[in-house]
Amino acid sequence: METSMKVLDVARPGVDHHTARDLVAERLRSMGEDGVEAKAAHLAALVSHYGAHPFTPLEQMRQRLGLDRDEFAAVLEVFDRVPELALAVEHGPAGKYWSNTIKPLNEAGALDAAVERRFAFPVSVGLYPGPTCMFRCHFCVRVTGARYAADSLTPGNEVLASVIDEVPNDGRTTMYMSGGLEPLTNPGLGELITRAANRGLDLTMYTNSFALTDATLSRQPGVWDLGALRTSLYGLNDEEYEETTTKKGAFSRVKANLQRFMHQRQERGSDLRLGFNHIILPGRTGRLIDLVDFIAELNESSPDRPLDFVTVREDYSGRDDGRLDEQERDELLHGLDAFMEYAERHTPGMTIDLGYALESLHRGVDAELLRIRPDTMRPTAHPQVAVQVDLLGDVYLYREAGFPDLDGAHRYIAGRVTSDHSLHDVLREFVESGREVEPAPGDEYFLDGFDQSVTARLNQLDQDVADGWGRFRGLVRAS
């Protein structure tokens, strides 16, 4: 046990190659393996590399190690026989990518289904119920003024209800509500949430919380049936909010809404989990400490039931104006340490999720840049992994495509759910017809960070199969 615990450290930053090799060698010896020295050196290099660079095709790794195909296959066989080595990869700086994204999808069989172009019901179904949004965020792809017509609400909510009824509640598929536009602008939202809760689905809603008022909650008490409510935060004062959302006084209102919501949550003894999504925009890397202060202030509204979580991300949109420059990345590297320590003291018990890229940065390794371009997009997309359904019943293949009138986005509609055509029908037809969407310049912006990670992984798996490494594809697979 002691030996296997140490093997888990092989890909940790700061563990030098000799130590890593010795740790692996010790484990191999305990198994009675022969030729331990050479195998250990190669396995240590393999684990360290994938712990930091998860998208590397196996053939490229073989060449890095300078092994012939038989020698490399022997190394991969040992890797498969020693489960601690896969765990060590997950403990590397890119571990969040493996544990948050790839592992659950591997276990659900969704990635294999996508690679083999087989139908499988998606692991993630997003509902986009909002007909409009009160903000106009400068980084948002939505078309100004575009909204769903008021008369699409009633039939739209019926379609979304049918999707809720259709999703298997076997724990394989998770469902969330987001946008597209702002979910709280849909007056039937509460009923949809209650419907999902009655089916045992643990629903998360992403919202800007501008409309999370007492009036909304009294009209739509079903909001309390959410599993989690995640507020996208666009600044820490009215000026920053206005700069980002163009709405005056929005921060004060969101803050007051959340203070009341937290107070009521405590009074009701509700299990609903509450948290923030915070995107670090250029020029605001220094605000993480203020974020903690803001959360600590909110917690005063419900001292016994503080905020549960915060996720902090860089802007993944891939647009140049969303990128942090060199100096800001440097500041962030130091700022993340201070942030984590400060949060530990002022908001104890709050879960902080830094995601793949920032977690790597926090651990001292600049994450491999994940930039999917039209030439690396997959014409078959990944409906076995995730789809999104809007108010018209249109099923979008990427998370950032589900906005009305968005130029080119209609090409990423797999089909439409109607009263006699289920989500299952739409997706089976899409996959089994072999339909493909030819990517055009700019289409990469339809992919969010999750879509990009999934695309990178599927491309890697395809490459491994094409290179004759199908048996070992992706290195780490379902346990």
Ligand code: SF4
């Ligand atoms: S990012 Fe969200 S809150 Fe901002 S304008 Fe777009 S839909 Fe509205």
